[in-house]
Amino acid sequence: MSITLPPSPDWSKLIKSGSRVFVGGNASVPYALVQHLIDHSAGFSDIEMVHMLTLGDTRWAKEEYRALFKANTFFIGGPVVRKAVDEGRADYTPVFLSEISGLFSDGTLSLDAAMVNVSPPDEFGYCSLGASVDICMSAVRQAKKVIAQINPQVPRTAGHSYIHVSEIHACIEADESLIEVETPPIDSVTERIGQYVSMLVEDGATLQFGIGKIPSATLKYLCNHKDLGIHSEMLTDAIIEPLSSGAITNKKKTFHPGKIVTSFGIGSRKLYDLIDANPHIEFYPSSYVNKPTNIAKNDNMIAINSALEVDLTGQVVADSLGYDFYSGIGGQVDFVSGASISKGGKPIIALPSTAKNETVSRITPCISEGAGVVTSRGNVHYVVTEYGIASLKGKSIRERALELIRVAHPKFRAKLLEDVRQNYWVPHYQAKYPTDIPELGAIQLKKLVIQGETFYMRPLNPADERRLQEFFYSHTKETLRLRYNYDPKQMSREKSCNLVSVDQSSDAALCIVRQEGSRITIHAVGRFYYNPSDNSCEAAFVTRETQQGKGMASRLLNQLIDVAKKRGIARMMAYVRADNKPMIAIFEQANFKRLHSSDPSDVELELNLESDE
Template sequence: MTIALPARPDWSQLIKSGSRVFVGGNAGVPYALIDDLIEHSKGFSDIELVHMLALGDTRWAKEEYRERFKVNTFFIHGEEVRRAIDEGRADYTPVFLSEMSSLFSDGTLPLDAALVSVSPPDEFGYCSLGVSVDICMSAVRQARVVVAQINPQMPRTAGHSFIHISEITACIEADEPLQQITLPPIDSVAERIGQYVAMLVEDGSTLQFGVGKIPSATLKYLQRHKDLGIHSEMLSDSIIDIIASGAITNRKKTFHPGKIVTSFCIGSERLYQFVHNNPHIEFYPSSYVNKPSNIAKNDKMVTINSALEVDLTGQVVADSLGYDFYSGIGGQVDFVSGASMSKGGKPIIALPSTAKDESISRIVPCITEGAGVVTSRGNVHYIVTEYGIASLRGKSIRERALELIRVAHPKFRAKLLEEVRKHYWVPHFQQKYPTDIAELGAIQLQKIVIQGETFYMRPLNPADERRLQEFFYSHTKETLRLRYNYDPKQMSREKSCNLVSVDQNTDVALCIVRQEGSRITIHAVGRFYYNQHDNSCEAAFVTRETQQGKGMASRLLTKLIDIARMRNIHRMVAFCRADNKPMIAIFEHHGFKRLFSDDPSEVELALPLQEDNAANATEQDKQRDH
C-alpha cells in the first residue's frame, strides 16, 4: 500500500506574525524543518517558539533572528538559548513536566502550530514520534496545524507514540541523524555517590533517573540487584548494560508490569537502535509518565535526581545559580512527589558535595540570594553526596542540619556548624562537627547481613544524638549495670550529644544500625578511646538485648582492632565486670589476655596490636611461666 504524504509546508498559509509555534525537543529536534522555516520566514516577526530541552545547535535563538523569533523555553539548554535568556531576548517558563501539556490544552499557551520529527509511516499510515514523545504528543493534539519532518533515522518506539499521517498538515522528508550525547566518564566522586545510592535500592524496586555521571555510576552498582523495574521520564545509554546484566526484569512492577515506561531518550546511536521496535520499552506522554499519582502506583519507587545546592534545612535548588537561571524544573518534583506517595518509595537527591574544584560547598547554610527552591524541605527524604547518605524525612531542623553537615565536604563542616549555631538550630553544647574515619576508605557505610537481616556498620555521628538516647533507654538495668558498672538513670540530650560528637581522627565510635526507609535504629555501638601517654586505646561495646549473641559485638571489635592497627597504636585494653562473662569471652576470642588485677570484681584484658609488641608480650609470658 502506498501512503500519500502531505504537501511541503507553505509557511505563509500555516503561520503568521505573532504566532506561537511548538518545536519538538530533546534528541528529536526537527532541524531540517526549522531550517526550512528560517529560509521562508523573512516576512514574519514576533513568532514565539515554545520548546523544552533542545539538543544541538539551537540556531533560531541567535541574535540575528531576534526580530523574527522569540524563544520561550521550559528548560534552558544550549549555548544560544542560554545567551538569549541572559541577554533578555528569550524567556524561561518554570513548570512541572507533568503539567506542561496542560498549558496547551487549557489555553494558557495556545499553539498555532507544532513542528515535530517523526518516523516514516508504516503500511497503515502511522508515524512514530520515536525518541521524543514527552510533550510532543500533547502539542500535536492541541496545535491548529502540525508540520512534520519525516526522518528515516527516527526509531519507531512502542507505547503511545504514534500519530497518523492524516493528522499532519504538511511535511518535508529529510534523512538526518538524531542529536546524540556521549556519557561523561565516571569520576571518583560520582563512583562513591553511585555506591551510596545503590545501597538505598532494594531488590524489586522501580527506578527513575536522569543522564550524567551519577546515574551512570548508580546503575553500574545496581547490576547485581534483582527484579528491578524502570518508570522514568527519560532513558540514557546506561540502561543498556544494566538490562544486559539481568537486573532489570520489570516483573515486580505494580504499574505496567513487564514493561519499561518512559517518555523520551537521549544518548548515542546505540541507544536509538536499542529502543527501535523494542516491545519491552513503551513511550508515553509526559503528562502520563510524570503524573505523581501514576508514579506512586509503583511500589518501592526510587527516584534519583540532582541539585545545584541544598541548604541545611533540606531545601533543594535545581534550576538556578543565584539570579542566573541554569536549567529547569523538569520532572524532579513530579517524581519526588510520586516516590513519596509510593509504598516503600524513596525520593533521592544526589549531588557532589562541592563545585569549582572543591572551592564551593553545595551544602550551604542558606540558599544563595536569587536562587529558587525547586523541591521543598518537606518533600526531601534523602540527600546523597560522596560522603554518605543524609536521611531527612521526619527529622527536626537540628537533626537535618547535623545530617547534612555530615555529608558535606570535610573542609566546610566546621564553617557550616558555626553558621547554624548562630540561628540556634543546634544547641550551644554541640561543639564538634562530624568527622570521617579515614581507615574505612571512601565508603564509610558497610552493608552486613546477620542471620538473614540487613544492617549497616558506620561511624557514630552528631546526628545520632536522639537515636543514641533511644538506644540507651532500650537497655535493661542488667545491661546498663554490666556496661557502666552502675545503674545510670538518665541519658540527657547533652550527654548523648557528647557521646556521638566524636573526633574520629583520635577516638573511634562505630555503630550497627538497621535502616528501614527513613527509620534508623541503633542496635550496637563499639568504640575506643585513645590514650596518648602510652599510645594505647581502651575499647568497649554494648549491644541491644534483642541482638545479643548474633555476633554484632564481634564485628565491631574486629573493625576497631583493624583501625587501631592501621593507626600504629601499640595495644588495646578493655575493662569488664568479672561477672560479664559474655563480653570477656568476646575479647578473649579476639586474642585479648587477662592481666593481673587487685580488684576481683573487675577483669582487665589487653591485646598487643603491633608485631614487635606481640613478640615482647609472648616473651614476657614465657618468663612468667618459668
C-alpha cells in the same frame, strides 16, 4: 497499501507573524524543518518558539534571528539558549513537566503550530515520535497545525508514540541523525555517590533517574541487583549495562509490570537502536509518565534527582545559580512527590558536596540570593553526597542540619555548624562537627547481612544524638550495669550529644544500624578511646538485647582493631566485669590476653597490636 505524504510546507498558510510554534526537543529536534522555516521566513517576525530541552544546533535562539524568533523554553539547555535567556532575548517558563500539556490544552499557551521529528509512516500510515514523546504528543494533539520532518533515523517506539499521517498538515523528508550524547566518564566523587545511592535501592524496586554521571554511576552499582524496574521520564545509555546483566526485569513493578515506561531518550546510537521496535520499552506522554499519582502506583519507587545546592533545612535548588537560571524544574518535583507517596518509595537528591574545584560547598546554611526552591524541604527524604547519606524525613531542623553537615565536604563542616547557630536553634552543647574515620576508606558505610537481615556499620556522628538516647533507654538494667558498672538512670540530650560528638581522627566510635525507610535504629555501638601517653586505646561495646549473640560486637571489635593497627596504636585494652562472660569471650576470641588484676570483680584484657599474630 500506498501512503500519500502531506505536501511541503507553505508557511504563509500555516503560521503568521506573532504565532506561537512548538518545536520538538531533547535529542529529536527537527533541524531540517527549522531551517526550512528560516529559508522561507520572508515577511515573518516575532514567532514564539516554545520547547523543552533542545540539544544540538538551536539556531532559532541565535542573536541573528532575534527579529524572527523569540524562544520560550521550559528547560534551559545548551549555551545558545542559555545565552539568549541571560541576555533577555529568550524566556524561561518554570513549570512541572507533568503540567506542560495542560498549558497547551487550556489555552494558557495555545499553539498555532507544532514542528516535530517523526519516523516514516508504516503500512497503515502511522508515524512514530520516536525518542521524544514527552510533551510532543500533547503539542501535536493541541496545535492548530502539525508540520513534520519525516526522518528514517527516528526509531519506532512502542506505547503511545504514534500519530497518523492524516493528522499532519505539511511535511518535509530529511534523513537526519538524532543528537547523540555519550555517557560522561565517572570520576571518583561520582563513583562514591553512586555507591551510596545504590545502598538505598532494594531488589524489586522501580527507578527513575536523569542524565549525567551520577545516574550512570548508580546504575553501574545496581548490576547485581534483582528484578529492578524502570518508570522514568527519560532513558540514557546508563540502562544498557543493568539491562544486559539481568538486573532490570520489570517483573516486580506494580504499574505496567514487565515494561520499561518512559517519555524520552537521550543517548548514543546504541540507545536509539535499543528502543527501536522494542515492545518491552514503552513511551508515553509526560502528562502520563510524570503524573505523581501514576508514579506512586509503583511500589518501592526510587526517584534519583540532582541539585545545584541544598540548604541545611533540606530545601533543594535545581534550576538556578543565584539569579542566573541554569536549567529547569523538569520532572524532579513530579517524581519526588510520586516516590514520597509510593509504598516503600524513596525520593533521593544526589549531588557532589562541592563545586568550583572544591572552593564552594553545595551544602549551604541558606540558599543563595536570587536562587529559587524547586523541591521543598518537606518533600526530600534523602540527600546523598560522596560523604554519605543524610536521612531527612521526620527530622527536626536541628537534626536535618546535623545530618546535612555530616555529608558536606569535611573542610566546610566547622563553618556550616558555626553558620547554622545564627539561623536555627542549635544548643550550646552541640560543639563538634561530624568527622570521618579515614581508615574506613572512601565509603564510610558498610552493608552487613546478619541472619538474613540487612544492617549498616558506620561511624557514630552528632546527628545520632536522639538515636543514641533511644538506644540507651532500650537497655535493661542488667545491660546498663554490665556496660557501665552501675545503673545509670538518665541519658540527657546533652550527655548523648557528648557521646556521639567524636573526634574520629583520634578516638573512634562505630555503630551498627537498621534502616527502614527513613527510620534509623542503633543496634550496637563500639568505640575506643585513645591514650597518647602510652600509645594505647581502650575499647568498649554495648549491643541491643534483641541482637545479642548475633556477632555484632565481634564485627565492631574487628573493625576497630583494624583502624587502630592502621593508626600505629601499640595496644588495645579492655576492662570488663568478671560476670560479663559473653563480652569476655568476644575479646578473647579476638586474641586479647587477660592481665593480672587486683580486683576480682573486673577482668583486664590486652591485645598487642604490634604483634604479627
